[in-house]
Amino acid sequence: MSFVKPVFRHPELPTNEIGYAQADYEGAISTLCAGCGHDSISASIMEACFEMNIEPHKIAKVSGIGCSSKAPTYFLSNSHGFNSVHGRMPSVVTGAYLANRDLIYLGVSGDGDTASIGMGQFVHAIRRNLNMVYIVMNNGCYGLTKGQDSATQDLGAVNKAGVENQFHAIDLTALAMEQGATFVARSFSGDKNQLVPLLKSAMKHPGFAFIDVISPCVTFNNHNGSKKSYQFTRDHIEATASIDFVPERDEIKVDYGAGLSVHVELHDGSVIQLQKLDSDWDPTDRSSSVRHLHTSKAEGKILTGLLYIDPKSQELHELQQTSTTPLNTMREDILNPGEEALASINQSFR
Amino acid sequence: MKPTDIKDPEYFHKVVDCQYACPAHTPVPEYIRLIAAKRYTDAYMINWESNVFPGILGRTCDRPCEPACRRGRVEEEPVAICRLKRVAADNKGDVKQHMPQGPFEMNGKKVALIGGGPASLTVARDLAPLGYEIHLYDEWNKGGGMMRTQIPAFRLPEEVLDEEVNYILDLGIHTHFNTYVDSMKEIIDKGYDAIFVGTGAPKGRDLKLPGREEANANVHIGIEFLANVAFEHVDKIGEKVIVLGGGNTAMDCCRTSRRIGGKEVNVVVRSPFESMKASPWEIEDAQREDIPIHNNMPPKEFVVEDGKLKGVIFEKVRAEYDENGRRSLVPTGESDVFIEADDVIIAIGQDTFCPWIERDLGIEFGKWDLPVLDKETFQSTLPHVFFGGDAAFGPENVITAVAHGHQAAVSIHHYCEGRDVKERLAPMTNLVSQKMGIHEWTYDSTVPDDERYLVPHEDKSITLKERKVEVELGFDQETGFKEAQRCLNCDVQTVFTEDKCIECDACMDICPTSCITFTHNGEEEDLRTRLKAPANNLTQDLYVSDVLPTARVMVKDEDVCLHCGLCAERCPTTAWDMQKFLYNVTKAH
Numbered sequence: 001m002s003f004v005k006p007v008f009r010h011p012e013l014p015t016n017e018i019g020y021a022q023a024d025y026e027g028a029i030s031t032l033c034a035g036c037g038h039d040s041i042s043a044s045i046m047e048a049c050f051e052m053n054i055e056p057h058k059i060a061k062v063s064g065i066g067c068s069s070k071a072p073t074y075f076l077s078n079s080h081g082f083n084s085v086h087g088r089m090p091s092v093v094t095g096a097y098l099a100n101r102d103l104i105y106l107g108v109s110g111d112g113d114t115a116s117i118g119m120g121q122f123v124h125a126i127r128r129n130l131n132m133v134y135i136v137m138n139n140g141c142y143g144l145t146k147g148q149d150s151a152t153q154d155l156g157a158v159n160k161a162g163v164e165n166q167f168h169a170i171d172l173t174a175l176a177m178e179q180g181a182t183f184v185a186r187s188f189s190g191d192k193n194q195l196v197p198l199l200k201s202a203m204k205h206p207g208f209a210f211i212d213v214i215s216p217c218v219t220f221n222n223h224n225g226s227k228k229s230y231q232f233t234r235d236h237i238e239a240t241a242s243i244d245f246v247p248e249r250d251e252i253k254v255d256y257g258a259g260l261s262v263h264v265e266l267h268d269g270s271v272i273q274l275q276k277l278d279s280d281w282d283p284t285d286r287s288s289s290v291r292h293l294h295t296s297k298a299e300g301k302i303l304t305g306l307l308y309i310d311p312k313s314q315e316l317h318e319l320q321q322t323s324t325t326p327l328n329t330m331r332e333d334i335l336n337p338g339e340e341a342l343a344s345i346n347q348s349f350r
Numbered sequence: 351m352k353p354t355d356i357k358d359p360e361y362f363h364k365v366v367d368c369q370y371a372c373p374a375h376t377p378v379p380e381y382i383r384l385i386a387a388k389r390y391t392d393a394y395m396i397n398w399e400s401n402v403f404p405g406i407l408g409r410t411c412d413r414p415c416e417p418a419c420r421r422g423r424v425e426e427e428p429v430a431i432c433r434l435k436r437v438a439a440d441n442k443g444d445v446k447q448h449m450p451q452g453p454f455e456m457n458g459k460k461v462a463l464i465g466g467g468p469a470s471l472t473v474a475r476d477l478a479p480l481g482y483e484i485h486l487y488d489e490w491n492k493g494g495g496m497m498r499t500q501i502p503a504f505r506l507p508e509e510v511l512d513e514e515v516n517y518i519l520d521l522g523i524h525t526h527f528n529t530y531v532d533s534m535k536e537i538i539d540k541g542y543d544a545i546f547v548g549t550g551a552p553k554g555r556d557l558k559l560p561g562r563e564e565a566n567a568n569v570h571i572g573i574e575f576l577a578n579v580a581f582e583h584v585d586k587i588g589e590k591v592i593v594l595g596g597g598n599t600a601m602d603c604c605r606t607s608r609r610i611g612g613k614e615v616n617v618v619v620r621s622p623f624e625s626m627k628a629s630p631w632e633i634e635d636a637q638r639e640d641i642p643i644h645n646n647m648p649p650k651e652f653v654v655e656d657g658k659l660k661g662v663i664f665e666k667v668r669a670e671y672d673e674n675g676r677r678s679l680v681p682t683g684e685s686d687v688f689i690e691a692d693d694v695i696i697a698i699g700q701d702t703f704c705p706w707i708e709r710d711l712g713i714e715f716g717k718w719d720l721p722v723l724d725k726e727t728f729q730s731t732l733p734h735v736f737f738g739g740d741a742a743f744g745p746e747n748v749i750t751a752v753a754h755g756h757q758a759a760v761s762i763h764h765y766c767e768g769r770d771v772k773e774r775l776a777p778m779t780n781l782v783s784q785k786m787g788i789h790e791w792t793y794d795s796t797v798p799d800d801e802r803y804l805v806p807h808e809d810k811s812i813t814l815k816e817r818k819v820e821v822e823l824g825f826d827q828e829t830g831f832k833e834a835q836r837c838l839n840c841d842v843q844t845v846f847t848e849d850k851c852i853e854c855d856a857c858m859d860i861c862p863t864s865c866i867t868f869t870h871n872g873e874e875e876d877l878r879t880r881l882k883a884p885a886n887n888l889t890q891d892l893y894v895s896d897v898l899p900t901a902r903v904m905v906k907d908e909d910v911c912l913h914c915g916l917c918a919e920r921c922p923t924t925a926w927d928m929q930k931f932l933y934n935v936t937k938a939h
Contacts, residue, residue, distance in 0.1 A: 001789035006797035006914050008424040010864045010883040022864075034789075035854040035922025043859035190855060218854065218922040230852045234900065 005029045017053045025050050027075040035222075037189030037215030038068055038137045042075040044192050045106065045135075048199040049076065052247075054104065060096055061106045064089040064118060067144050068110030068137035068215075087118025090125035093132050094316075100326040101317050104203055105132035112142050115151040115170045122172075126179040129207040131315035133199070136172055136210075137189075139217035140228040147220025158225030171297070173307055176210045177290055182313035183209035184289070186304045188233055189216065194305060200245040201272045201306065207313035214302065238296060240281060240305035241274040264311055274306060283309055351874050353896040353903075356845065359779045362931040364891060365908050366841045368431055371418035373746075373753035375777075375935045376400040378415055378431055379841040383793060385437055386834035388827070393438035395448050400935070402472050402518070402752050403497070405510045408436030409822065410501050412598075412629060412747040420838050423887070424863065424910050427802035429836045433822075437830035439510070445517075450479035450939070452522045457481035459766045462542040464531050467495020468748045469548035469739030471518045472755025473762065476938040478521035480763060485542070486523050489530040490581070493519060496550050496740075497748060499577035500599065502606050503818040534707040534735075544734045544762045547721075548751070551740035553703040557594065557696050561652030565694070568659040569652065572599045572697030579606055579817070588692020589613040592662055594649055595697035596626035601636045603695045608639050609817040615641050616689055618662070620648035620679065622669050635821065638807075639814065647687060648679065652694065661690040702741050720744060727771045728758040736761055759938040778934040783927050784842055785918075791928055793839050795915040803833045839913045843931045846904055848895045850925035853902070857917035857926055858882065863910045866917060871903045881907055 005026070015021050025046040030039050049059065056078035063069035065086035072081055080103065084092040093105050107125075114122050114136050125134065140153040147160050151170045158164050176184045183205040187195040195213065202209035214233050216222045222229040241262070248269035260279055264272040274283060281292040289308035296303035317324075327335065354361060364370050368378040377396060384393035397404035411432050419428030459482050463470035466488030474484045492498060493515040497506065519525060531537060537545055554571035556562075562569065568588065572595065578584040591612040593604040596619035607615045617636065619626055623645045626633065637643065647664035654660065664687045667679040702720060707713055712732040714722040721730050721737050728736045738754035740746060761771045784792045806823045813819045825833060858866045864883035871877070877892060878885040885892060885907040895904040918926040 002795060002914065002916055002919055004796070005860075005916070006862045006912050007799045008797065008863060008910075008912060010910055011424065012886060013864060013883050029916075030860070030920075033922065034920045035852070035856045037854065039859050039920070040855045043855070190853060192855070216854070218852075222852075222922075230854060 003029060016050050018055060020050065020053075020056070022046070022050050024078060025056060025076055027077045028073050030074040032067060032070065032074070033143075033217075033219045035218035036067070037139065037213075037217070038071045039074065040189040040192065041135065041137055041195065041213050041215055042071050044195040044199060046075050047192070048196050048203065051196070052200055052203065054203075058103060059106060060103045061108060062089050062093050062096065063108040064110075064113040066110040066113045066142070067139075067217075068108055069113055071137065072106075072108050087113055087116070087121055089113070089118065090121040090130065090134075094125065094128070094130055097130060097132065097316065098322075099328045101131070101322070101324075102326045107132050107134045109134065109136050111136060111138045111140060111150040111152040111172075115172060123175070123179050126176055126181045126208050126210070129180075129182055129313065129315050129319065131207055131317065133202040133209045133211065136212045137215040138172070138212055138228070139215050139221055140169075140226070141217050141221045143217045143220055147217065154227035157227040160220050160223060171293075172212045173210070174290070174293055177286060177293070177308055181210050181308075182207040182310040184308045185210065185306045186212045186214070186302075188214045188237060188304055190230060190234070191237075191304070194239065194243060197243045197245040197272075198306060201243070201266075204245075204266050204268065204270050205309070205313065206267055206318070207310070207315040233302060236300060236302045238301040238303055239277060240283070240292065240303060240307060241276040243306055244273040246271045246273055264309055266311070272306065272309070283307070284311055286310075351871060351877060351892065351894045354891070354893045356893075359777050359933060361891070362779075362781070362843050363777075363933045365843060366931065366933070367418040367420050368415035369841070369933065371414045372401075373414065373750045374401045374756065375753075375933065377841065377932060377934065379837055379839050380932065381438060382429070382431070382434055382834045382837040383839070385434055386794070386831055388831075390438045390441040391443040391445055391448070394442040394445050397435055397438060398445065398449070398517075401749060402475055402755075403468060403514045403748065404435050405439035405514050406497055406506060407749060408432060408434075408439050409506050409510070410497070411435070411749055414749070420840055420910065421836060424912065425799075425801070430802055430805070430825075430833050433805050433825055434830060434834055436824050437827070440824050441827060449517060450521060452478070452520075454479050454481050454522065456483060459483065459543040460485065460541070461762060461766075462487065462537055462540070462545045464537065464545065464547045465495055465549035465739075465741070466490070466493035466525075466527070467548055467550050467739060467751065468497060469741070469751040469755040469758070470495070470546060471515065472752045473546050473548070473738065473759045474523050475518045475521065476756060476759035477762060478518075478523060479939045482766070484523045485526060486519075487526045487529050487531050487537075489528070491527050493525065493527070495548070496573075499580050500573050500602070502576065502602050503580070504605065504609065504813060504821050505602070507818070507820050532706045534711055534713070538711065542734075543766050544736065546758055546762065547707075547735065547737045547741050548739045548755070549702070549704070549741045551700045551702045551745040553701045554696070555699045555701065557649065557698060559649060559651055561654050564654040564657065565652040565659040568691075568693045570693065570695045572603045572695055573700055575695050576602055576606060579610065584610070586611040590690050590692045591615045591695065592689055592691040592693075593617045593695045593697055594662075595619065595699070596621065596628055596643075597697065597699070598628045598632050599700070600697035601628045601632040603697045604636055604641045605639055606817070607693075607695065608641065608814055617641055617643045618647050618649065618664060618689065619643060619645050620667070621677070622646055625669070625677070639810065646679070650686060653688065659691060659694065661688055662694060663688050700745055702744060704741070718744065724772070726757065726774065727761040728754060729761055729765070729771055734765060756935065756937045760936070763938040775936040777936055778932075780932040781843070781845070781929045783929050785924075785927060789919045791842075791915050793842050793928075793930070794835065795839070795842075795913070795928070797838065797912050797914050798835050800832055800836055802836065803829050841931050842913050842915070842928050844893075844906065844911065844913070844917060845927050845929045846893065846895055846906070847925050847927070848898055848904065850923045851895075851898055851904065852923055852925075853898055853900055854922060856920040856922065860916045860920045862914065862916065863912055865907050865909070865911045867905050868898070868902045869905060870901065871897065877905055878907075881905060883907070885909060
C-alpha cells in the first residue's frame, strides 16, 4: 500500500495564470476506500481552484466529522484548514468568515454531518447567507461506522445488510431552497464536466452556495438495490442544463437556441452560462426551481446541475454592513477603541 | 482508435523502454530488482542468458538502454543500468553451476566460427549445448576479439574478460588460436556443416594527407595501436601526442597514451563537439584525465622536419546545415593552427576487411564491400555461410554483435536440421499479476526521488601510472541497491479489464503523472490532444480500452507512467492490475 505519492509529475503540464502547477493544489494521498466518490470530488475541487487561478493560501477548508470531513486532507495542502466537531462546521466557518472576509470558505460535510447531527447549524448558515461553498459528499450511509443508513438514504433502498429503508430521505437541496439558500445545486462525483463549473460558480457566488454531490460509497452503498450507487445514479441522472463558467475576462460564447440559453451574470462580471434542457424552468425563480425539482423526483429521476441561483444575493457582511477591511487585519486600537470610546457610546444612549 | 491488443507481445515489450532499446532485449528491470534483492547470481544469469558477457558489458556497453530509460523522461538522468549490471557481475556467487554442463551429446554436425569476438562466442554458446562440434578460429592467442584488442585494460580488466570468454570455451569448443584464416575456400573445403563469419571490422582507416608517408614512423592507426598495447608489443609513446577522431576508439587511444608516456595529449576532432560519436561518459573520462578536446579542426598536413614528425597543421571550420539537415564544414577563414606532436594516432573509423574470402565461392558482396545478407537470418548467398557482428553490416558495438550471434545461431541450427532458416519462433512472454493481499505488490512500487548515483573512480595519480588499473571502481552493494531502487519497474504493466470498470475515476484522479483519461473515442491524432496531459511523445503508444458503459473509453498514455501501481491500488474492482511482463527472445538454446 502506498502512503506517499511519487514526486514526479507529467513534465508538460502547464501552470495556471498565476504560475502555480496542478501539484500545488494537491493534498496528502487519500486514505479513503479505493474508488470512493469523495476522491473524485476532491479532484474536481483541485481542478476548479487551479483553473480559477486561486492562490491556495486564499482558501480555507473547514469540515466536521465523517469520511467526507476527512477529505480536505486530500486536497489543497497549502490552504488553511480546520477539521471541527461533528455537525459544527458552519459555526466555525461563521467565526472565521466574520474575522476574515477575504478568504474563500469551502465547507466540506457529509450526509450524516449535515442531515443529522448538523441539521440545526446547516439551516442557520443558510438563513444568514454565510458567504461560503457548502459541499455535501452524499453517499446515503455512515461509511466510517460500517455503512448504517443515513438520513439521506432513499426510501426503498436496500442496504448492504439486505434491509430495506422504510423512511423518507431528507432532500437537502429541497430543504436549502425552502430555507432561502441563494445558490443550490446537485451533482454527481462521477461527472466532473458538471461538477467543476458548478464549483467555480459556487466559489464566485456571494452568499451561501450549496452543492449536494452524490458520491457513491463503494464499500457500503454500491450494490444492487442501492439508490446511490454508480450504476443507479448513472441510470437515473438528469441534468437541468449543461453548465459553463465564464470568467469575466473571457468572451461569452454564442447562444445555442431560443429560450434555452441562459446567462446569469455574477457581481464581478463573470457569467454562468446554462444550456437548459427544460424550457419551462427558470433558474433564477425559486418556485419554478422547486417545482422542477419535485417533478423530476416524482418521475424517479435524480435532477442534477444548477437548481437555483439568486443573482441579487447579499451575503452576511453586506447585510451587516461590516467593514470591508477584514477584522483580523485591523490594529488592536481600532478593534478595541478603549474605555473612553465606550463611555461616549454609553453616554449617547442616556 | 481500436482497442489495444495487449496479446501482441510487442505491445508491452515496447513499454519496457530499456529492454526494447537493447539489441539483445535483455530483461533489464527483472535483473535490476534481483540486484536490489541482493540476488546477484540470479541477476547475473538473467544477463548471461541474454547478453552473454555481463561483466564485460557492465563496464563497456554502449548502453542504448539508458537514453531510452523512462526515468530520463521524468527527471534529469536515467537509471545507471549498465553499471548495475556490473554490480551483479562483481557480487555474484558460483554461476557456473547454472550454466549448461558438458559434455553434451553430440549431434554429428560441425560448425566453424571465424573470429573469436563477441558474435562468434555467442554462436558458440548457443550451439554447443545442442551437440554441435564447434571450431573457433582466431588470429590471436586468446578469445575475445575486439573486446581484448580494442578495449583497454583500464576499462576492462583482463581477468573479467578471460572469465567470461572461458565460460564459453569451457563448453567444449575446439579452439584454433594463433591461426589467421586467409582463405575461406580452405575452410569450406574442410566440410563444415555451417560456417559463421564474425571477423569484425579489423581495419582502421588511414588519412591520406601531405607528410603522411614521411611521418610514418610516428603515425599510428588507432585500433592497431590499442591492440599493440594490449599485447604489450608497444609500451611507450612520445610526450606530445595528437589523437585524430571523435569516437570511442579515439577516447581509448588518448587515455592509453596518457598511461604510457603521453604528457600533452590532445584530441582533435574535425566536427563540432555535439556531433562527436564517442559516448558522453567516455568523453568525460578523457577530460577528467586532463585531455583537451579541440573541435571544428580538420587536419591539413603532417609537418615533418629532418625526417622527424613535428606536429600537425589544422584548418579552422564551422558546421553549417542545409535544409535537409546535411552538414558541411565551412572554413572560418581564421589562420591555421599548428599543434606539436611526437606521435599521432589516427582513430577516424574502421572497416570490415574480407579479402580472405575468395570472390568465386558464391558469397556475394555488395555496397561498401559488405556481404549480401538476409537481415533477419544473417545467411549469406552461400546457404551454409552466415555472418554476424561488425562483419555483417559494418561497425556497431558488442551488444549488437551478441544479438546477431543469437539470431545467426538460430539460423544455423535450423539450417543444420533441414528446417526453414527464415522460421523464427515467437518470443517467450509471460504476464503475471503482482497482487499480494489487498493493496500490496510483490515489487517495490514506491518511486524514490534519488538522483543518479555516480560510480566512484580510482585515484588519477594511480591509474595514470599503472595502465592496467581499472579506473571505475563500480558501485558498492549499498549504492547499487539505491541506484536499483531508482528503476521504475516498467515491466510491471498496468493491465486494464474494461468489463470490471465502474468508471469511478479513481485511477484518473490519483495518477501522479496524469497518464489516464476517460473520454470519448477518436482518431489517435485527435485523442492525443484531448488527454489530461498532452501526449506529444509519438514514440510512445496510447493504451485504449473498448467502449465503457458511459460510451467513453479509457486512454492511457504510456509515455511517463511511473508504474507506481497507484491506479491499481485506488481501483475498487481490480479493473486495473499490475502484471509483470517477461519477454525473452527465442534463442537456439
